[in-house]
Amino acid sequence: MVLWCGLLCGSCSAPAAHIGPLPAIGPDSTVQVAAGPQYMRSAVHQLFWGKHYRKLWAVPVPARVFNLRTAVPGGFTPVREGGSFQTKNLRLIDRDDVEYVLRSVDKDATKALPVRFQKGLIANLMKDQTSVINPYGAYIVPPLAKAAGVYYTNPRLVWVPDDPALGEFRPSFANALYLLEERPDGDQRDSPNFGRSARVESSRKAFTNLAYSHHYRVDARQYLRARLFDMWLGDWSRREDQWRWASFPTAGGTVYRAIPRDRDHAFFKFDDGVLTRVISWIKTNYQSFHGKIRLQDVEGLNRAALPMDKSLLAYLTADDFRQVADSMRQQLSDAVIRQSLTVWPRQVYALAGEEFDTKLRQRREQLPAVAAKFYELLARDVELPGTDLAERFVLEPLNEWQVRVRVFALQAGRRDSLLNERTFDAHQTRSIKLFGLGGNDVFELHGLPAARFALGIYDGAGQDVVKAQNASDKPGFTNIVVYDSGDGNTINGSVKGLKVEPYQPRAQEFDAAGWLLRHRLF
Template sequence: MTSRISGSALLLLGLLSAGCARQRFFQPDARVPNAQVRTASPDSARVTAGRHYRRGPLHRALFGQHYRPVWYQPVTLPVLNLNRVVPGGLTPGKIGGGFQTTSMTLNGPTGRAYALRSLDKDPYKAVPKVLRHTFVLNVVRDATSAGNPYGAFVVPPLAQAAGVLHTTPRPFYVRADENQLGEASERFRGKVVLLEQKFESKDDLGRMFGQGATDLEESDDMLSEVYADAKHRLDQQAFLRARLLDLWLGDWDRHEGQWDWVAYEQPEGRTVYRPVPIDRDQVFFRFSDGIISWLISRPWAVAKFRTFKPRYETIEGYARNARFIDARALNELPRAQYLATAEALQKALSDEVISQAARRLPPEVYKLEGARLENALKARRGSLPQAALDFYRLQAREVLIPGTDEKERFVVDRQSDTLTVVSVFSVSDEKDKSETLLYQRGFRPTETKRLVLHGLGEEDEFEVRGKVRRSPIVDIYGGPHEDKVKDESRVAGLRRKTRYFDTKRNNEVELAPELNIKTTRGVGSYAFDRDGSGR
């Protein structure tokens, strides 16, 4: 599921549930007990990802069948052997502090690092303390069965074909007597896990992500660089391609923490960041197949729990968790780019590619889910352009246009009743140096209701012009330094369409008879959340 469980969903569960939490919810060992173990070699084991998700008819009718048969289906997986899993072996590193997943870092002999994570989750900490010892905890834990435990292993060939950077996880079983993982050994014993390489050296980055890759950063660090200096830019086209792949896969949990960013060196000291989606835990999510789970997934409860079907459910639900990063990484692209990208993905994600990817499921799981998965992917591929247009309309409704901590000039040109153009220029202190165009995009009031401009640091200038009858609302947020605002625009009607937010002092406003000035004493008037922390 996710680390954030909504209050309305918990209230619904509380009303529908009673009793205490089960003391022993999870299977003690993934290895199939007392089974005639059929293995390809002595280094493999017959295991189940989660026998504890097997439920009776009444429970399945109320809470959903989900992927329960996949969780308790015995499969053959290799046994994790740190001495042989990669050339030179691995040694235990830092233990992770995952909110729901048991995780740690393993170190290789050449400086390469690997992430080891359990397939199953325990959302104990996601539940409010007052409910952690009630039946609600059982219900929330049981909802993990809505995810396909082997879904992440299907993604790499699809991402490769789509031109999206990706990791390549592998499944393993950790022996019940494992002791090579150091202090973390007890936490992992008897579990099914995935192992994937982490990219912590420049040699690894170049080998995996191509020439010019110099660094790998998390979203908050990447955004800090982008907002500090205009020489650091997001590859928005690459991000759009990745986000449309997310929609196609039904991966609704794509918040800013689910991305890494590869930094590529460019001429003249510039850097461009390209996205790497990580943690594909929620691809092919199947949730709304029970009475209570259907109610929980309604718009008034947890609308982001979208079920993977041949047809797309509401695009807004799929995109809800990614609103923060989408607003910052998709603010440049026009409608035509969404459609062109969707059509390119349709061609790249062929029947052969889909079949090859689905075959990465364990053979026993493929027999259960393979045909259904392939048919759904093909059907969703056919309607991907329409999904892309719906996604565009969602992103175009309100557009965020931040500057940087350097000097910029923002120009809002209300050219006609059907077109408003926003341009952002870098301003140099050197008088003989011309301005550099950083951003330009046209907006139609039928699609865009609000434009939000943030000057951030240094002294910025804002110019608004044009006389029209229709236009998006323009909200201008200054910054900690002295900013200038010049509003010569006119929009018909009684409601003022341009608003300016800043502190009461150190600002210069001119020619603004229709400007709605909303200054305050505190710096909160122009606050901008750079990294998702809410600050």
């Protein structure tokens, strides 16, 4: 996510210890270099625009000189430039066609501005606020993620000189600091930090499969673990393009497990200036890394990932959230935290080591409370999509406060197989929306839930059937609406309390291709 574009222009949105397959960098020289000495500003400037991590940006640290020809046997070949508005990326391949990426340590968000604003006061302020990012924060993540059971990349700090081997990319990438890390994509069977998956896919590919077929699913508890880890790090920029997905074959199809990437906004420090604090009240997703995670800020901290969270965590219970949080709290021990900080260069540790040790331990103790608040937010309004294959949705009131939802795969000539189920409680949930998407779906009401729940059934594409069973004696104090697009559905409209309303489906409600719009992937 681009840090400043939403705020100002209204658009969009020492080397680390080796814990994976990243090869050792060859015996080139080292240099002492500061990541961003230009971010040291006057006391008055810092009063209004924040101290942030300016001292870390200004301190010289050792970095390995990166020679593309000698860094690994056979060398690296640069193949493609990429990156976001802030970060410059250069994709590399080794002689075995394994992919890596150089990611710029320094950032420049001014490219997100209209051309006429890319120079001048606004651009200078945007560039200055790069100092909210800890330039060495990504280095301590691998040992912490490994302890927490979360997949991770292995960034290393390197200095890229004016190397002729850069070829056409030489003018843009020479003479700068970068993070070198493996690229989570394709065959990763030699990578334990990616689960040794034989096929790692992009979010676009994974979510397309999830929306088109119920033969694909996400390991929801593993994704929840990764999301709680994000919150512990204060990493609020977790939209769909910040993830890759390790796939694993199962008896029923394929399961995906989440690979977080791009930790630029972990340990974000923003609200320590007069003006930046005011901005943080407006832009509540700009959460700073303090020793205490304020529960009232959990919603803002997770706003970027909300579409993913609502889709992927919909069937987990409060107990699931509590169990995952409790296990992480145990795994992220004081010893693990202390050891993770030792990967920092001594110059960085001297400035930030004690602060991070204290804050990480304090935030760890809050994980159960944060998980409970996270569950509460997601349980309030629930959306349960099908796929473009045929499914059967079964709603069954258990009492006046609870309703159970089960989703089955419809299989011709075979017994329907249960895909998901969850019991919802009106003390926590006020609305449930079912989206059939494509396929000829069936919606069954085994009794009519009380009006405490607002239930919406959205037919989407296909010729669907909506029917109510054992509901004729209900008094009609219900709040159920069937949204009928008029494309040949069969609806039992004679049941008292069941409302049918004609509607024109929005693209995001119609089918799998439309549903991808919710995830900004189509």
